[in-house]
Amino acid sequence: MVPREVIMGLDKVERGVSLVAGGIAIILAAIEIPHLLKNTYVTDTANKLKTKPYCTKPYHLVVSTCQHLRLTHPSAWWPQFLEIIIFGAAIIIFALLRKRVGVVVAGLILWLALSAAGLPFLFVVGWLMVRAFRLQKWGDPTFSGSNRAAREQAKARKEGRDVTPRAPRPARGSKVSTEPVAARPVAPPAPSKRYTPKQKPRKR
Secondary structure (H helix, E strand, O other): OOOOOHHHHHHHHHHHHHHHHHOOOOOOOOOHHHHHHHEEEEEEEEEEEEOOOOOOOOOOOOOOOEEEHHHHHHHOOHHHHHHHHHHHHHHHHHHOOHHHHHHHHHHHHHHHHHHHHHHHHHHHHHHHHHHHHHHHOOOOOHHHHHHHHHHHHHHHHHHHHOOOOOOOOOOOOOOOOOOOOOOOOOOOOOOOOOOOOOOOOOOO
């Protein structure tokens, strides 16, 4: 079976994708920097018009949507900016440390904080969780490898053979001990007084 250290860690591909996700978070934080320096206008959009031919104040009609320019103070942007910086940096740190759980948790928080803008982080989190599931169940995180292992196990189960998946090679950077485990001496079973016949003493 695949060691727990391999399942909870990140391979080379997963680490690279996680670092890209952390870079996206830093870019989003950089986009918000101008909003932290001065007052800015934000467009609030109401529901699309269906029956009413007008918009309620302070909204005005733009094409078929009611919109309103709202002046925002820099202090309104600081909470979101700090969330992006902190959890984006956390994704990068956990990716460098090859910690799958840390990347998943930080990505989920960013998705919840950014809503639609956080969809890339939701995609990365789902991808990492699916690969961990495949690695744990089939011994291979890839789509083709897990499908091949599933077919082999189904064939072995049909023929009545052992269906235990073989452990793949450990991912680069993951520390898995390769030393053989010392076999424990197995003590012979104690003789049963009920079923073991008495042995006659040997003649000297």
